Amino acid sequence: MLSSRVRLVPTTVRLIHSLICSSSRSFMDLKTLLSSLNDFASLSFAESWDNVGLLVEPSPPHTVNTLFLTNDLTEEVMEEALQKKADLILSYHPPIFRPMKRITWKTWKERLVIQALENRVGIYSPHTAYDAAPQGVNTWLAKGLGVCTSRPIHASRAPDYPTEGTHRVEFNVTHTQDLDKVISAVKGIAGVSVTSFSARSDDEEQTRLSLNCTQQALMQVVAFLSQNRQYYQKTEILSLEKPLLLHTGMGRLCTLDESVSLATMIEQIKRHLKLSHVRLALGVGKTLESTVKVVAVCAGSGSSVLQGTEADLYLTGEMSHHDVLDAASQGINVILCEHSNTERGFLSDLRDMLDAYLENKINIIVSEIDRDPLHVV
Template sequence: MSCHTQRVGLRSFFRYFRHVRGRLSISNSSISKLSFSSKDSSFNLLNLSSASAFCAVARLYHNRTRNSCSQQKLTSGSFVKLPYLQSEFQQRISTSLSIIRSSSKLSKLKLKGMDLKDVLCALDKFAPTSLAESWDNVGLLVEPTPPHHVKTMFLTNDLTEEVLTEAIDQKSDFILAYHPPIFAPLKRLTMRNTKERIIVRAIEKRIAIYSPHTCYDAVKGGVNDWLAEGLGPCNVEPMKTSQKPSDSGWTHRIEYVVPDTSSLLLPLGLGTSVSQVSSTPTENGLQVVHCCNEQGLLSIMESMESSPEIKKTVQITKLEKLPTPGTGTGRICKLKSPVSIATAVQRVKNHLGLQHVQLALGSQKTQDSEVKTVAICAGSGASVLAGVPADVYLTGEMSHHDILAAVARGTSVILCNHSNTERGYLRVLKAKLGDMLNGTVNVIVSEVDADPLNVV
């Protein structure tokens, strides 16, 4: 059914009952709590904020069931049985009601969308790309020619050709792929392999592609924190806290002494590479202090080559990056109440919706052994978890020899397959994006995306 037909149906529905508005005293707050049932199926007005719709259905109910009013009460949260609708007019109302049932279609009519640059700003506010590991490739990977308006955002863990087809069918303007579909550099864009075909089709369909990857691993409330929730009540801390440069962008602080103000000559063209100079008189001259970035530092030192006396007084301090509490690599989880390994395994399976996981018991451990601490890393965790003291490692995959090393230290290992430790977070992210984007963008989670490995 086209959007035009939907609008006509709704207008017909509301126009007939407009004269009853005011006869029924019903608040907007009660609307979202009300459920109705037609002859065939039930639905609710969760996404309908118009009091007129509620009044309309209530009036219909009142006219058709006045003889049984003593048996049913129309109250917030009640279940109302609508009689069968037979007349042509009643069938029109029934059609309108079926439109209301399709909450996703009705929601799309209300969504205004958002400019791409505003979407990127919202995503960066939640998880700045500076949180990503240095080896990663995150952020906007494919950008359509501006202006680009985003009405439908599509979430997936892995962007395969099948998933891209699903996104195109959903008329997506923006794909958030947790794993970067562009990681190794591409020398050409042809149809010869999967990676290149995906990018070509996305460009042809004017679909932006964005990847957060390790940003979402590190951010507070991200993938690793979600994974930790499945263990039960515990105290969760990053293994290594993330750090970011200061907002000013300065990387070094430089101090030196000049004989007088005439000697205080900085090279031209430094621009924003050097902060404003401050100076303090001393017995030996002026103590000069200012901050700079890498390029500014090189320019200053080059200018001092002709002033060896000043150069001898130079002191350089490298500025540390600012720690970001609650964010960082991996997670250490200290359970508030210790459990057995068997219980920990079952909790992981329940949280991830898996029937099977792989378990390697630590040396001298059984499934009844006590678990107090769990080290977590979503995806491939060997390099992150190596040497971390914990009773259990929980990750997606590790190599055979990394598992043997953990077992030898007495640490048990739970493996769930790589993307199984990540994909479930997309449902959580969908809810977060609703708030981040002020409800203006339709957010869809892929139904095709799945881990390629299955236990058979």
């Protein structure tokens, strides 16, 4: 019994601390905060393979006074978060990625989940949603290049279609007297919206109907048309696409206002990332004095995002050996800074942006222990 009572002490201490401080601090309900975080940078921008959003949730109701930001949630960082009385940890990288079949004390990621639940701390991860966001990680990384214009290398699509439905069906109604009958029939199909406009066919005025319809409704529209061929002609079926978003997407292709030497660019990047060393692969025929005008940027692991992009320089955290060789063979210089070194500095900007966005309702702090696991020795 004694050991069980001892295990409850951290939670008890945290609850007492919260009660003491509640009169002088602001709180946000967890669900309200999550809604605000999603409004700040929609999780719909994340890659389909990613595991984003709320990963660990204490039993409701749960209020948040302190939001703790980290790039990687290790056991050392978790201990720091508990010492600083965090109620929600925003971990850029999701600590839960692959499915867990059990939650025991055996592995470090399982222990993170246990500690979070025992201490009533939520865990939230935005990961690639923040990579794609206009005000996100890649935009921050591009700031280190100097004055430039940038666009996403792979633009994201809007979460919704610009109109109702996923398909558009257009056809001419052959005879005016049949128009009401046809419109009435297609309007009776759930998931169909109808517009019409004048059209000329074989020097004859006709009415062209345009139907926006869902995938399910499309089957019914096609069935109706197949059974009533006498009413229409010149049919087109179009698959609608969600529109591309101008400033949202993976990576950034940056064009500098003024060209600089590769040596100058290296120093600018090191200053921005606060690094004493980076890894450099010179493109074939290039030197440190070669000029740099166009830079392709991808925080973290850039191989898949940067591949095939025309630029003078690739800037990323890590690439495979063979991808570096491929880029260099095309005359593209490559700078590698280690994976999380191209991400972690964003957290300070994120803290300031969230402070303003949440109107200073909660405390937001950045981990002081979180660091890249690799060091130059």
